[in-house]
Amino acid sequence: MAELSQKEQLALHEFSVRYRAGLAKQHPTTEQNLDAVRDAVREQYEQERAEESSRTPEPPSAAPEREPDAPEA
Amino acid sequence: MDDLIKNVRTYRFAAGLAERIRLAEQIFRRIEPDLRIFVFSSVTNDAAKDALQEVLKAIATSLNKFQGDTEKQFWAFCYRIARNKISDHYRQQYAERFQPVDPAELWKMMEVSAQDAPISAAVRHDLDYAIKLLTAAKPDCSDLLWRHYVVGLDYAELAEERNQTYDAIRMQIGRCLDQAKSLVS
Numbered sequence: 001m002a003e004l005s006q007k008e009q010l011a012l013h014e015f016s017v018r019y020r021a022g023l024a025k026q027h028p029t030t031e032q033n034l035d036a037v038r039d040a041v042r043e044q045y046e047q048e049r050a051e052e053s054s055r056t057p058e059p060p061s062a063a064p065e066r067e068p069d070a071p072e073a
Numbered sequence: 074m075d076d077l078i079k080n081v082r083t084y085r086f087a088a089g090l091a092e093r094i095r096l097a098e099q100i101f102r103r104i105e106p107d108l109r110i111f112v113f114s115s116v117t118n119d120a121a122k123d124a125l126q127e128v129l130k131a132i133a134t135s136l137n138k139f140q141g142d143t144e145k146q147f148w149a150f151c152y153r154i155a156r157n158k159i160s161d162h163y164r165q166q167y168a169e170r171f172q173p174v175d176p177a178e179l180w181k182m183m184e185v186s187a188q189d190a191p192i193s194a195a196v197r198h199d200l201d202y203a204i205k206l207l208t209a210a211k212p213d214c215s216d217l218l219w220r221h222y223v224v225g226l227d228y229a230e231l232a233e234e235r236n237q238t239y240d241a242i243r244m245q246i247g248r249c250l251d252q253a254k255s256l257v258s
Binding site for chain 1: 090093094098101102105106110113122125126129130131134136179183184185186187188189192196199200202203204206207222223247250
């Protein structure tokens, strides 16, 4: 089975580095992509908060004390 | 510990929104270049810009579900999400990507890179060999060599992607190299 010589490995590495650099130059990281990430984080955060608050049981309400029955005549 | 995995772990426990956004920005500035080449190598160029944004959003949404401890596990997690997103929404463009890569197109990209780092005669010779090696074999072999040597996916990641064993992928890459080298020399 073929093995790559060191020279061949270096050639492929050089190609990969340059291809990435070219791609980054043609399609740089856009602020739009980072905005999309920020929005996704925000939505996720709000969803978690909403889920948490729906899971938290309501504190028991202070029910008015029942008035004692009137003594039988 | 690498900053990437440190940030990912901190993100998991970050309670405040502002801190999460700050960490997410650092994480995505770091992973975006690798995901960019992964996406642009998986779907056609027309669809790739939108696909990349969808992939980034999907990872951001799942970031706090990551349970691993190493950078390798985190990359596997990111690539898994990217693959699922692409196969769910960009099946057609994914299929179209499996076309023979045109060496002239690859040379154009090399010339773009040369704007910042000029190409010497010796490097040009090496690049010529690399391009021939990557494009000489049959499309399925070319694709496998591309994803291993250019995108940078290791045997384990390719095995997961193709639903094959680690050894099967290792052997397949060896055979594809045999084929490509015999056609180049």
